[in-house]
Structure formats: structure tokens, C-alpha cells
Amino acid sequence: MSNGGFTTVENVNPPLPGRGTMAVSSAVNFSAELVGGFFEWFGSLGIFFWQVLRAAVTPPFEWCELIRQLDEVGSKSFPLVALAGAAVGAILSMEASSSLTRFGARSMLPAATVYSVILEMGPIITGLIVSGRVGAGIGAELASMKVTEQIDAIEASAINPYRLLAATRILACILMLPLLTLAADACGVLMGWVAQTLVEPVSLHRFIDSGFRGATFNAFLPPTFKTAVFGLIIGLISCFQGMRTRGGAEGVGRAATNSVVLSSLFVILADVVLVKFILVVFP
Amino acid sequence: MTTDYDIAIKQGGVEEDGSAPVVAVDHLYKSFGSQKVLSGISLTVSRGETLAVLGRSGSGKSVLLRLIIGLEKPDSGWVRIYGQDIAGLAQDQIGQIRKKMGFLFQHAALYDSLTVAGNVAFPLDHHKRGMSRSEQSDRIKQLLAEVGMEGDLEKMPSDISGGMQKRVGLARALALEPEILLLDEPTAGLDPISAGEINDLILKLQREHQMASIVVTHDLHSAQAIADRLALLNEGNVVIEGKFEDLQQSDIGFVKEFLKQS
Numbered sequence: 001m002s003n004g005g006f007t008t009v010e011n012v013n014p015p016l017p018g019r020g021t022m023a024v025s026s027a028v029n030f031s032a033e034l035v036g037g038f039f040e041w042f043g044s045l046g047i048f049f050w051q052v053l054r055a056a057v058t059p060p061f062e063w064c065e066l067i068r069q070l071d072e073v074g075s076k077s078f079p080l081v082a083l084a085g086a087a088v089g090a091i092l093s094m095e096a097s098s099s100l101t102r103f104g105a106r107s108m109l110p111a112a113t114v115y116s117v118i119l120e121m122g123p124i125i126t127g128l129i130v131s132g133r134v135g136a137g138i139g140a141e142l143a144s145m146k147v148t149e150q151i152d153a154i155e156a157s158a159i160n161p162y163r164l165l166a167a168t169r170i171l172a173c174i175l176m177l178p179l180l181t182l183a184a185d186a187c188g189v190l191m192g193w194v195a196q197t198l199v200e201p202v203s204l205h206r207f208i209d210s211g212f213r214g215a216t217f218n219a220f221l222p223p224t225f226k227t228a229v230f231g232l233i234i235g236l237i238s239c240f241q242g243m244r245t246r247g248g249a250e251g252v253g254r255a256a257t258n259s260v261v262l263s264s265l266f267v268i269l270a271d272v273v274l275v276k277f278i279l280v281v282f283p
Numbered sequence: 284m285t286t287d288y289d290i291a292i293k294q295g296g297v298e299e300d301g302s303a304p305v306v307a308v309d310h311l312y313k314s315f316g317s318q319k320v321l322s323g324i325s326l327t328v329s330r331g332e333t334l335a336v337l338g339r340s341g342s343g344k345s346v347l348l349r350l351i352i353g354l355e356k357p358d359s360g361w362v363r364i365y366g367q368d369i370a371g372l373a374q375d376q377i378g379q380i381r382k383k384m385g386f387l388f389q390h391a392a393l394y395d396s397l398t399v400a401g402n403v404a405f406p407l408d409h410h411k412r413g414m415s416r417s418e419q420s421d422r423i424k425q426l427l428a429e430v431g432m433e434g435d436l437e438k439m440p441s442d443i444s445g446g447m448q449k450r451v452g453l454a455r456a457l458a459l460e461p462e463i464l465l466l467d468e469p470t471a472g473l474d475p476i477s478a479g480e481i482n483d484l485i486l487k488l489q490r491e492h493q494m495a496s497i498v499v500t501h502d503l504h505s506a507q508a509i510a511d512r513l514a515l516l517n518e519g520n521v522v523i524e525g526k527f528e529d530l531q532q533s534d535i536g537f538v539k540e541f542l543k544q545s
Binding site: 058060144145148149150152153155156157158159160 | 377393405409
């Protein structure tokens with residue numbers, strides 16, 4: 001049929017009868033890939049964890065590397081964790097001060113600060129700070145070693161890379177996280193006191209005494225030691241992401257980013273589970 | 284000194300005739316996804332012999348070396364080291380065999396956080412724990428002197444050239460006095476003079492240590508200089524295996540083309 005010399009849209013781009021079906025099909029494929037990738041990731045992580053665990057409990061033990069990693073994870077994270085803990089303590093004290101004054105419960109300020117810092121803010125801030133600093137470092141370092149065949153060179157030298165590289169880093173994270181948490185807690189409580197003293201002078205002794213009144217070890221130990229689980233998560237995910245890297249510089253960047261994002265995410269998720277677990281087991 | 288080779292002879296793993304294979308690759312297949320890399324390769328290398336594996340880029344030469352040292356698992360077929368199938372061994376048993384092998388990676392794969400001396404010390408630290416500090420220091424100096432790098436002990440890998448990195452990689456591969464040496468493109472990316480120096484060095488080490496060596500390369504001149512036998516790979520198969528003269532006299536089109544272009 002003539003249309004005055006113009007080509008109709010239908011002629012140029014005829015309607016595709018299967019377009020809707022194709023969209024559904026591609027969405028299904030995408031979802032299947034996503035679900036498959038999710039299970040593949042967890043499966044590979046499980047196998048990786050088993051290999052690390054098996055390597056970690058069989059001699060020879062890599063003591064020198066473990067000490068180096070304890071320094072790397074612990075000493076070098078200390079300033080950042082202490083600073084973050086101090087800031088959180090000061091903020092909590094200032095916020096709580098205004099809220100508690102409104103409800104006529106200002107005398108509760110030391111306890112509110114101490115409990116908030118030690119039960120939740122200290123552990124989670126330490127977990128997130130370490131997952132940022134150490135997670136990125138481990139992920140990038142191992143990924144760089146992987147793409148430059150240094151991990152293969154270790155294996156070719158008859159040295160188990162799971163024992164030398166992964167087990168030492170994961171163990172260092174597990175051991176250092178509770179200690180770093182104690183440092184964050186101490187700085188948080190101290191800065192909480194400083195923040196309160198600036199508004200209304202109170203002695204440190206009285207602040208501490210009032211803050212910890214009625215508290216038992218059972219109240220404070222589980223929240224501190226739950227960070228060992230955070231350490232396991234940070235070390236495991238970062239080593240896993242680093243050691244499975246493919247590609248060059250882009251792969252290294254991706255491994256570092258994924259290490260931080262995934263370990264932070266899983267630290268927060270684990271915290272939800274652990275808080276509930278602690279409330280049930282240590283009521 | 285009783286070597287693994289001697290033990291294997293006693294156990295009946297290899298023939299006691301001096302030319303028995305230290306490394307035997309038998310009908311080896313390897314694919315990555317849908318990409319077939321090796322399609323039934325069979326090769327052998329005896330003590331004191333150097334086999335050069337030639338082929339185009341991507342013909343599976345490096346994968347063959349990685350299979351031999353156990354960094355990859357074959358889809359089917361066998362890699363036998365001293366008569367033992369490496370794919371069937373437990374991790375600690377593979378470790379024992381790897382201690383008898385030295386591997387020079389294509390890009391040297393030096394540990395970038397360690398100095399030149401630290402790189403050579405690395406296998407000694409882990410496998411010669413009884414060695415005193417002074418003994419280890421002497422051994423490192425001796426190894427680096429063998430490859431002409433005795434003056435660069437404290438340099439970092441990033442501060443030395445590619446050729447020097449390969450020399451250090453070679454010193455590291457020799458640290459545990461291997462009986463099998465695997466060299467992946469030892470002269471790739473080097474200028475002709477540096478490549479010639481590396482070739483001379485490999486020949487010298489061969490004469491002194493009498494190792495079974497497999498050299499993967501696409502450099503025909505290098506292969507001709509250092510190898511007793513050559514094997515040419517194409518599309519995952521051995522097209523021809525023999526001495527350099529056998530390749531020259533071959534009527535196979537691919538062999539002629541490879542020799543012409545090299």
C-alpha cells in the first residue's frame with residue numbers, strides 16, 4: 001500500500017511478536033544466574049573455609065607470619081579504632097545528655113554511655129572499621145599476589161598458601177578484634193566522661209563507678225568476645241575474595257571493594273544474630 | 284645421597300636404565316569451559332635431559348607445566364613424577380614431590396614484598412628449618428652468584444629489570460636443589476643479549492646439576508640452544524617430537540610454517 005513515499009515505522013522496525021516472551025525469558029535467566037551465583041559463592045566459601053581449617057590445624061605452623069599479621073591487624077588498626085571509639089563515646093554522651101535531661105534521668109548518663117558503648121557501639125564500630133581497613137588490605141594484597149602468580153609460586157614451592165596466607169590472617173583477625181574492641185570501649189567511655197565533664201564537671205572515678213554499677217562480667221564479656229566472630233567473617237571473606245581473584249588491576253580493585261562491602265554487610269548481619277543469641281544465652 | 288628417583292627405582296616405579304622417565308605425561312586432556320587446551324598429550328623427560336616444548340601462544344604450553352607441578356588438575360590422563368600419578372596424591376604427598384621441583388614462572392612471580400635475598404630465602408625458610416642463619420646466608424649468596432645477581436641482595440623486585448627478575452626467579456627455583464626444573468618462557472620479553480645470557484645460564488646449570496628439565500618457549504633459537512629434544516604443540520596435540528634436525532627435515536605443514544616464521 002502506498003503511503004506517499006514514506007516508509008512506515010512498521011516497515012523499518014516491524015513489531016517483534018516474541019519481545020514480551022524474550023523479556024520474561026531474560027529476566028528468568030538473570031534470576032537463575034543470580035541464584036546460581038549466590039549458591040556458588042557460598043559453596044566456594046564453604047570449601048575455602050574447610051581448606052583453611054584443615055591447613056590451620058596441621059603443622060608446620062606459620063608463627064612468624066602470624067605475628068606479622070597480628071601486628072598488621074592489631075597495632076596498625078589501633079589508632080583508627082581508638083579514635084572511632086572515642087568519637088562514638090563523645091557523641092553518645094552528648095546525645096544521651098540532652099535526651100535524659102528531658103526525661104529527668106540525667107543521673108543515668110554514665111550508665112547509658114557505658115552500656116551503649118560496651119554492649120553495642122564499641123563492638124560494631126570496631127568490626128566496621130577493621131572490615132574497612134583490614135578487609136580492603138587483605139583483599140587487595142592477596143588479589144595482587146594471585147594475579148601476579150605469587151600464590152602459585154608459593155604453592156609450587158611446596159608451601160600451602162591456605163596455611164601461610166589465609167589461616168594466619170584469619171586467626172590474626174579473630175584474636176585482635178576483641179582486643180581492639182576493648183580499646184574502642186575504653187576510649188569511648190573516656191571520651192563519654194570528657195563530654196559530660198565539659199557540660200557538668202564530674203570525676204572520672206564517679207563516672208566509672210556510676211556507669212558500671214550493678215554490672216557483671218557476664219554483661220560485658222559476650223558483647224566483647226562476639227567480635228571474634230566479626231574477625232572470622234572479615235578475615236575469611238577478605239582472604240576468599242583475594243585468593244579467587246581473576247583478571248588484572250580491575251580484578252584487584254574488585255576484590256578489595258568486595259572484601260570491604262561483603263565483610264561489612266556480614267558483620268552487621270552477624271551482629272543481629274549474635275545480639276539475639278547473647279540475649280537468650282546470657283539473659 | 285638417596286634421591287626420590289632411586290627410591291622410585293627400588294619401588295619399581297621406573298626402569299633402572301638411566302634413560303627412564305622422571306616426568307611422564309600420558310594422554311593428558313585439559314579444558315577450561317568449552318575451550319580445549321590439551322587433547323591427549325604424551326611426553327617423557329629423563330634425568331639430565333632437557334625437553335623444549337614449543338608452540339604458538341595459547342597452544343597450552345604453560346598449562347602443561349602447571350599440570351606437571353600440580354597447580355591444575357587434568358580432565359583425564361596422567362602426570363607421573365618418578366612413577367607416581369600426581370593427580371592421585373594427597374596435598375602433603377604432592378608437597379614432597381614439589382620439593383624436588385623448581386619452577387620458573389613466565390613473569391618470574393617474585394614476592395614483591397621481599398627483597399631479592401628474601402625471595403631466594405623463602406623456600407629455605409620453610410623447608411630447611413634446621414639451617415643456621417650463616418648457612419642460609421651463604422647458600423643465598425651462592426645461588427645468587429650462580430645467576431650473576433650477587434650484588435643485588437637487598438634490592439626489591441620492582442627495582443630490577445625483567446631479565447634480572449628471571450635470574451632471581453631461577454635462583455629461587457634452584458634453592459632446594461631440585462631434580463626437575465620447569466621453565467616457563469625463560470627468555471620471553473627479554474632483549475637478545477639478556478636472552479642469550481639466560482640460555483647460557485640454563486645450559487651451565489644443566490651441566491652442573493644434571494636435572495630433568497622442561498622448557499616451555501615459543502623462541503626456537505632458545506630451544507635449539509638449550510634442549511636435547513623438542514616437542515612442537517598445536518591445538519593441544521604434539522605435532523612432532525625429536526631433535527632439532529628432525530623438525531628441520533619434517534614434511535608437516537605446521538612444522539615447516541613454524542620454522543619458517545621463527
